[in-house]
Amino acid sequence: MQLEDHSKKVCKNLLKDLIFINNGDSSIKFFRKDLTTMLIWLYIMNAYAEKRPVNIEDIARGISPATRISKPSLRLILENAKQKGFLKFTHSKIDSRSWEIEPEEISISQFNEWTKRIV
Numbered sequence: 001m002q003l004e005d006h007s008k009k010v011c012k013n014l015l016k017d018l019i020f021i022n023n024g025d026s027s028i029k030f031f032r033k034d035l036t037t038m039l040i041w042l043y044i045m046n047a048y049a050e051k052r053p054v055n056i057e058d059i060a061r062g063i064s065p066a067t068r069i070s071k072p073s074l075r076l077i078l079e080n081a082k083q084k085g086f087l088k089f090t091h092s093k094i095d096s097r098s099w100e101i102e103p104e105e106i107s108i109s110q111f112n113e114w115t116k117r118i119v
Contacts, residue, residue, distance in 0.1 A: 017114070026110050027084075027086040035067060040059055040063060040078070044101060045107075054101055055092065055101060056099070059074065088103075089101055
């Protein structure tokens, strides 16, 4: 049994991408450091694409089927991403005690460029 041509192409592109991304300091590198962080990143990007506001609770529930993370650990990852300028937090219009989490423009731009390279 052999890899199909499409599988070979995907493998080659992912390998090149991993090497390329790990040389820089981008939102892609930050969010791809482990499975949990990548799940958080993709959950936020998907919600943003669907124009659906998300908060810490939504993210925790959304990724819980695939990974276990404590709320303090989740908050730390999100806060680090915010400090690096990859995410922004705004007060929820519905509940002022809650923060809505969205990607910053740089994260959206880097995500768009990254997806062009891997497909």
